[in-house]
Amino acid sequence: MRTALFRTLVLVVLVLLWEAATRLAANPFFxxxxxxxxxxxxxxxxxxxxRGFLTDLAVGNILPSLGRMALGFAGARWPGSCSGWRWGCRRGCTTISTGCCSSCAPSRRPRW
Structure with missing residues (x-):
């Protein structure tokens, strides 16, 4: 409970700082x-x-937005998966990346 309250407080403070900074800057692009x-x-x-309070503009933009998101995911997934597989198959690359990848792994299991 305390952690959730702290995270919410941090988020509120960051949004207030964002509000103050953009009002002081008075930039029309931000x-x-x-x-x-x-x-x-x-x-x-x-x-x-x-219609669940959705406007015509919102309803008209839902499917194109989901399509662009799926296309972007597919466009990033396939090259990323193939290059990761190729990288892992090379002994030299695996030796180089093992230290970096193992340092990113948690040292103990999380208590969820």
Missing amino acids: PPPSTIVSRMHAMWFSGPVT
């Missing part, structure tokens, strides 16, 4: 979070109750 949230509400969540 709006404050309050402006982003109000614009997001107007664009996506101000529709009728029958």
Whole structure:
């Protein structure tokens, strides 16, 4: 409970710092979070109750967005998997990367 409260507090402080920094900078290309949230509400969540408050713009953008996300995932997964497999098959590369990869592994099992 204390950890969740601390994490939430850190998140709130970071958003407040972001808000203050962007308001002081007054850069039109980096709006404050309050402006982003109000614009997001107007664009996506101000529709009728029958569609779950989604606007026409939000409904029209859901499938293209999911398609681009799947395409990006596939475009990164296949080359990454193939190059990782090739890297692991080479003895010299495996020797080099073993120390780095083993240092990233946890020393004991997490208590979940």
